[in-house]
Amino acid sequence: MSITQDQRNQVCQRANYACEFCGVTETDAGGQLTIDHFQPRSKGGDDSLDNLLYSCVRCNLYKQDYWPASNDAPVLWNPRHEPAARHFLTLDDGQLLPLTTVGEFTIRRLRLNRAPLVTYRQSRRKQAETSRLLTEYRDLVSLLTQLNAQLAVLTRQQQQLLVTQRELLRLLLGIKEE
Ligand SMILES: [Zn+2]
Numbered sequence: 001m002s003i004t005q006d007q008r009n010q011v012c013q014r015a016n017y018a019c020e021f022c023g024v025t026e027t028d029a030g031g032q033l034t035i036d037h038f039q040p041r042s043k044g045g046d047d048s049l050d051n052l053l054y055s056c057v058r059c060n061l062y063k064q065d066y067w068p069a070s071n072d073a074p075v076l077w078n079p080r081h082e083p084a085a086r087h088f089l090t091l092d093d094g095q096l097l098p099l100t101t102v103g104e105f106t107i108r109r110l111r112l113n114r115a116p117l118v119t120y121r122q123s124r125r126k127q128a129e130t131s132r133l134l135t136e137y138r139d140l141v142s143l144l145t146q147l148n149a150q151l152a153v154l155t156r157q158q159q160q161l162l163v164t165q166r167e168l169l170r171l172l173l174g175i176k177e178e
Pocket of ligand 1 (some may be wrong): 019020021022023024055056057058059060
């Protein structure tokens, strides 16, 4: 039985329209990505939602129909079952560093340090940094606006105090002169 349109939609939405292995989105790829069977159909995998992953063409191509042939064969990271942070660390230069043997095998098999992906991670990092700085800048501007408003109130109060002080002085001097 092939995957229904409904299943396909559920898989895309669940993955937030991004490759579950490398994070490239439909927008980045300029089109829909592919549906991957984590356990390939040829190796006994079924069409249940738990076995379906949204994957970019490249990751799918490199993964092919990999499935461990024995108990001690290397295992691929299953993005549906474990967060990426358990197996990988993203370095500042955009490279993925494996934290586990699963991470190491997945990086090698899916070529997750392929040059365009490293560049992609770098540019996403820069975008995130830019948007963080912009938010910080906007917060500072709004704080400055608030401070200016408070300063205006304080200045008005100070002027009133000076007026009152002058009146008091005049009164005291007047009293002494009498
Ligand atoms: Zn991918």
